[in-house]
Amino acid sequence: MDRAKIYAEMQAPGALDYELYLRTGSLLACQKDFGDLVNRDELQFQIVHQVEELWMKLIAYSLIEADDHLQTGETHRVITLLERCHRLLRLMTAQLDILETMSPKDYQQIRLQLGNGSGQESPGFRILLKIVPELWRSFDARYVRGAGRTIRSIYDQDYAHDAAYAIAEALIELDELFGKFRSNHIFLIHRSIGMGSASLKGRSVDLLQAGAKHRFFPELWDVRVAMTDDWGVHYGKVRDSISHNEAA
Structure with a gap:
């Protein structure tokens, strides 16, 4: 195998329409050159995190x-877009498992390349923390208080499995999947x-547990x-066991 030739082809800028449209030359140049990698696991570390940033960019845009x-009450469009975000979050969560093929020893070498950086500095993650709460304000203004309703009435007294309920369930799904992503991390x-x-910021990574417990939509x-x-x-909080009835 001519490794040098293959590596060169993998990093070539490309001139075909498909390559030009997707800007594969720029995209594939976003990682370190093969000869500059501190070890063979560093490439996967960079790619997984870069892909996660791309998915978070798409989630933010969709949200x-x-x-x-x-705000305009277009329920079906809302549901479709939130479902897209649900699938992206599942994909992001699954992709983290790729990094578990990296040994702790190899990661220590990669960690030296990060300076004082950490995942908490992710631009995509930080923007999602700002965007997601805005959905609640719009939902509340149009489907809940703006419609003279409460969350309790939507789920209980006036339950009709209607538009408000469907969006509420899509929102809690978003909240749950975001929490699962953080837990998997x-x-x-x-x-x-x-x-x-200790993290690279000098704080115990146990603090991440608090973030994983965060809920965007506590209501x-x-x-x-x-x-x-x-x-x-x-x-009644405690009732007779059905086994007693069966025995009788």
């Missing part, structure tokens, strides 16, 4: 559009550097608690 449609840290170590989670507690008051 901004979804917010526009929330914590497991990746467990695998690579351990949870008791959607709390309504389930309220409904279950009221159900318990009505039907």
Whole structure:
């Protein structure tokens, strides 16, 4: 195998229409040259994180559009866009598993290349933290208080599995998947550097646990608690075991 020739072809700028449209020359030049890699796992480390930034860019772009449609009450457009974001978050979460093929020893070498950088500085991650809460404001203004309703009525007293309910469930799905992404990232840290170590910022990576517990839409989670507690008051929190009835 002529490794040098293959490497050169892999990094060639390209002149075909497909290459020009996708800017593959620029895209494939975003990683270190093969000869500059600190070890053979550094390329996957760069690519996975760069791809994650691209997916987060698409999620952010889609959420901004979804917010526009929330404000105008275009429910079907909102649901479609949120479903796209759901799939992207699942994809992002699964992609993190690729990095678990990297040994802790190899990652220590890569970590030296990061300076004081960490995933908390991700531009895509930071912009999503700003955008997602805006969806709630638009949803509330159009489908909840703006429509003379409450989250409890949508889920309970006036439950009709209608547009407001469908969007609420799409929003809680977004919240859940974002949390799963953050939780999977914590497991990746467990695998690579351990949870008791200090981060490159000098803080314990245990602090990431608090971020994984964050919920964008607490009202959607709390309504389930309220409904279950009221159900318990009505039907009893402890009931006879059905096994007793079977025995009789």
